[in-house]
Amino acid sequence: xxxxxxxxxxxxxxxxxxxxxxxxxxxxxxxxxxxxxxxxxxxxxxxxxxxxxxxxxxxxxxxxxxxxxxxxxxxxxxxxxxxxxxxxxxxxxxxxxxxxxxxxxxxxxxxxxxxxxxxxxxxxxxxxxxxxxxxxxxxxxxxxxxxxxxxxxxxxxxxxxxxxxxxxxxxxxxxxxxxxxxxxxxxxxxxxxxxxxxxxxxxxxxxxxxxxxxxxxxxxxxxxxxxxxxxxxxxxxxxxxxxxxxxxxxxxxxxxxxxxxxxxxxxxxxxxxxxxxxxxxxxxxxxxxxxxxxxxxxxxxxxxxxxxxxxxxxxxxxxxxxxxxxxxxxxxxxxx
Amino acid sequence: xxxxxxxxxxxxxxxxxxxxxxxxxxxxxxxxxxxxxxxxxxxxxxxxxxxxxxxxxxxxxxxxxxxxxxxxxxxxxxxxxxxxxxxxxxxxxxxxxxxxxxxxxxxxxxxxxxxxxxxxxxxxxxxxxxxxxxxxxxxxxxxxxxxxxxxxxxxxxxxxxxxxxxxxxxxxxxxxxxxxxxxxxxxxxxxxxxxxxxxxxxxxxxxxxxxxxxxxxxxxxxxxxxxxxxxxxxxxxxxxxxxxxxxxxxxxxxxxxxxxxxxxxxxxxxxxxxxxxxxxxxxxxxxxxx
Numbered sequence: 296x297x298x299x300x301x302x303x304x305x306x307x308x309x310x311x312x313x314x315x316x317x318x319x320x321x322x323x324x325x326x327x328x329x330x331x332x333x334x335x336x337x338x339x340x341x342x343x344x345x346x347x348x349x350x351x352x353x354x355x356x357x358x359x360x361x362x363x364x365x366x367x368x369x370x371x372x373x374x375x376x377x378x379x380x381x382x383x384x385x386x387x388x389x390x391x392x393x394x395x396x397x398x399x400x401x402x403x404x405x406x407x408x409x410x411x412x413x414x415x416x417x418x419x420x421x422x423x424x425x426x427x428x429x430x431x432x433x434x435x436x437x438x439x440x441x442x443x444x445x446x447x448x449x450x451x452x453x454x455x456x457x458x459x460x461x462x463x464x465x466x467x468x469x470x471x472x473x474x475x476x477x478x479x480x481x482x483x484x485x486x487x488x489x490x491x492x493x494x495x496x497x498x499x500x501x502x503x504x505x506x507x508x509x510x511x512x513x514x515x516x517x518x519x520x521x522x523x524x525x526x527x528x529x530x531x532x533x534x535x536x537x538x539x540x541x542x543x544x545x546x547x548x549x550x551x552x553x554x555x556x557x558x559x560x561x562x563x564x565x566x567x568x569x570x571x572x573x574x575x576x577x578x579x580x581x582x583x584x585x586x587x588x589x590x591x592x593x594x595x596x597x598x599x600x601x602x603x604x605x606x607x608x609x610x611x612x613x614x615x616x617x618x619x620x621x622x623x624x625x626x627x628x629x630x631x
Numbered sequence: 632x633x634x635x636x637x638x639x640x641x642x643x644x645x646x647x648x649x650x651x652x653x654x655x656x657x658x659x660x661x662x663x664x665x666x667x668x669x670x671x672x673x674x675x676x677x678x679x680x681x682x683x684x685x686x687x688x689x690x691x692x693x694x695x696x697x698x699x700x701x702x703x704x705x706x707x708x709x710x711x712x713x714x715x716x717x718x719x720x721x722x723x724x725x726x727x728x729x730x731x732x733x734x735x736x737x738x739x740x741x742x743x744x745x746x747x748x749x750x751x752x753x754x755x756x757x758x759x760x761x762x763x764x765x766x767x768x769x770x771x772x773x774x775x776x777x778x779x780x781x782x783x784x785x786x787x788x789x790x791x792x793x794x795x796x797x798x799x800x801x802x803x804x805x806x807x808x809x810x811x812x813x814x815x816x817x818x819x820x821x822x823x824x825x826x827x828x829x830x831x832x833x834x835x836x837x838x839x840x841x842x843x844x845x846x847x848x849x850x851x852x853x854x855x856x857x858x859x860x861x862x863x864x865x866x867x868x869x870x871x872x873x874x875x876x877x878x879x880x881x882x883x884x885x886x887x888x889x890x891x892x893x894x895x896x897x898x899x900x901x902x903x904x905x906x907x908x909x910x911x912x913x914x915x916x917x918x919x920x921x
Contacts, residue, residue: 357819363745391820404812407641408834417830421821452640468820 305372306508307333307356307476312369312379314348314355314532315582322582325351327532329369333476336506338498340523340540342513342555346577348532349512353478356510357394358386373476392422395469396478400485401461405453411464412449418471437467441497459490466497473505480512495522516559520544525614528552531589532580534608537616548617550596588619596621645838648914655910658903665900669715678709680867689886699888702879710872711892717868718897721785722852726844728790729851733797734833734840740798741805742828752802755795763792767854771863782866785858789851800843804836838915845908849901856897869897 314326326348333339341349354360355367358378371378373393378386398404406414415434419425425433435446441463453461462482469477479498483491499522501507513519519526519540526543528536528551536549547553557571575593587602588594594601600620608618639647649655672678684704692699698707740751767788774784808814809832817831856870864871876890 359815359819387821387823389821390818391822396816396819398812398816400812404816406813406817406831406835409830410640417817417822418820454641465816468816 304335305332306335306337306374307510308370308372309352309356310370310372312352312355312367312371314351314360315366315368316361316364317366318364324580324582325532326355327580329529329532329534331527331534331537333508333510335475335508336502337525338502338509338511338523340511340513340519340526341529342516342519342526343529344514344555344573344577347529349514349529350480351532352529353396353480353510353512356476356478357390357396358383359390388422391418391469391474392472393474394476394478395472395474396480397462397465397469397482399481401458401465401482402453404465405461407453409452410449411451411453411456414464415449415468415471418468422472433471434467437471438464441467441470442493443467458486459493462486462490462494463497466494470501470505470507474507476508476510477501478510478512481514483518484513484515491518498522516544516555517561528555531577533589533618534616535590535618537614538611539614542615546623548611548615548622549590549619550594550621550623551590553623554593554595596623642838645911645914649910652910652913654906655914658906658910661899662903662907665715665896665903666719669712669719673709673712678706678712680705680709680713691886692888698892699886701875701889702886707888707892710867711869711896714867714869714872714893715896715900717782717866718852718855718870719900721782721789721855721868722848724782724786725789725793725851725855726847728786729793729797729847730840730844732790733794734801734836736794737798737801737803738805738828738833738836741802742809742824742832744806744809748802748806752799755798759795767792767858768863771858785855785864789854792854793847793851797840797843797847800839801836804839805832808832808835838911842908842912842915845904845911849904849908852897852901869893873897 309332310330312326312329313324316323316325329348329352331339341352343349351360351365355365356371356378358367358381360367367379369379373389376389376393378389381389405411409417412431412434415437416430419430419433423433431446431449434449438444438448443460443463448456453464456464466482477498482498483494486494495518498509498511502509509522511519511523523540526538526540527534528543528549530551536543536547536552538548543552544556547556551573554571554573558573560570573593578589578592585605587604588597588606591597591601598621606618606620608616611617611622673680682705684700687696687700687704688702690696690700690704692707696706696708698711701707701710736751736755740748770788770791771784774781774787814827814831817827822830852869855864855868856873858864859868859870860874862874872893873890876886876893879886879889
């Protein structure tokens with residue numbers, strides 16, 4: 296269960312993270328035993344279908360799981376700070392300051408009644424002592440960096456900006472305090488492809504100029520391929536595979552990753568192949584140890600051993616982890 | 632959106648739309664005229680609503696007394712204007728009380744949700760179940776000895792009855808806003824609950840509150856008139872004047888002006904308020920653009 300690269304200087308260190316939602320009717324274990332690291336300046340992709348626990352994981356990092364039903368256990372360390380179990384006021388000082396987040400829908404993540412300048416100023420009010428002209432100077436500097444020049448934009452309302460502009464504003468807001476970690480929850484899904492490319496370019500340059508670590512959540516492997524250094528694949532609240540991006544894309548080990556790849560259009564493979572959707576849905580997540588591989592019911596490579604206890608997450612080469620007893624062999628290339 | 636358009640807030644845009652609604656503008660103007668007349672005219676024209684003139688009883692409208700005089704020889708114009716002060720004041724003050732109570736109550740219930748919401752809204756349901764007139768009469772009677780002639784009990788009684796619907800509306804709105812991404816975004820920028828509520832949630836509820844408040848004023852005025860009509864009023868108001876006017880209507884001789892003027896003012900005010908309220912509702916509709 297111990298991931299490699301133990302001992303290097305991580306920026307975010309998640310260990311054995313469990314998020315359970317306890318309601319009167321039932322308890323759901325949405326995230327189960329998730330461990331991963333994000334190093335300084337590294338972009339880590341977190342991929343999986345809807346309902347695999349990606350967003351729950353990211354909200355748990357910020358201490359924003361649904362309350363009071365959500366229970367978080369395990370360890371999340373940001374630098375030297377342990378976040379699990381921290382007080383609400385301590386977390387409030389970290390949110391927006393050391394960890395920021397951007398969302399899928401840039402319109403609904405901006406308050407329609409506040410000018411852009413007012414929303415940006417709020418972040419500075421909460422976390423810095425920059426006020427007045429110095430605050431404006433800082434806002435303009437950031438807006439300039441995310442590609443929105445001109446002071447008049449500070450007086451604009453969200454409805455006056457295009458989708459790409461709004462996402463830039465959201466990114467600017469997230470960057471005002473120079474966070475160590477930026478969590479991006481499918482930030483490009485709602486944008487058209489040209490704008491998508493611009494936003495990805497922006498994120499890439501951020502990592503280079505500011506050494507910001509990015510946790511990039513997506514179900515779009517195409518986008519992940521462009522941006523991420525390493526990818527963590529989640530299924531049913533657990534990690535099923537972890538690998539450097541190129542290796543993952545060309546030699547997936549877990550059948551789920553393979554299935555995800557087959558359901559994604561590729562430009563690097565010959566045309567004419569059909570996209571194969573993964574049949575079925577992710578399972579409901581009970582609050583107990585699984586008795587079989589969670590993916591077994593949908594797995595094309597399922598065999599007898601798959602239903603005899605849950606496979607462990609094992610090392611499969613440098614920087615690689617997989618949770619499968621019958622992995623896709625290295626010899627096979629993913630057919631188109 | 633042209634690049635040269637002056638940046639306007641959603642609220643300013645709504646006001647622009649309102650200004651294009653003729654009925655709403657006419658209603659607002661008429662309302663202002665009535666309010667100004669009620670406040671300023673009695674003093675400017677040295678009108679006296681209380682002095683009786685036994686020699687001048689039941690005069691039809693004429694140049695000396697534009698609206699005529701009542702059975703005790705008091706000037707009806709003066710009484711209608713001064714009565715209007717009470718009616719308008721009650722309408723506004725009771726609405727303010729109910730907004731204050733209803734918005735804070737509904738906002739807290741909606742924001743915290745879960746058990747807090749459950750408990751708070753069950754109380755509202757319970758109060759809804761009580762006959763409101765009964766409540767109002769009870770509150771008024773409770774104060775009748777200690778605060779005779781004081782209008783505060785009326786404000787409180789009516790406001791405390793009217794806040795229930797406001798609380799429900801605000802709670803529903805806050806409940807949906809609570810899960811909007813910008814509220815979550817504010818939360819993960821490190822804003823506290825109070826700050827999120829005051830700065831991000833409530834401004835977005837304001838439109839609904841304004842509309843509903845505008846439509847609540849006439850219903851409160853009617854309620855007050857009804858109370859006065861029943862003899863539970865505390866001061867000279869339109870409701871009381873209508874009640875007095877009806878008392879003297881008889882088949883032999885009808886002093887129509889005693890009933891007509893207060894009724895006309897009451898109706899004009901209610902109609903204007905409804906036009907303004909409807910106009911606001913259309914203008915603040917988030918789906919309406921331009």
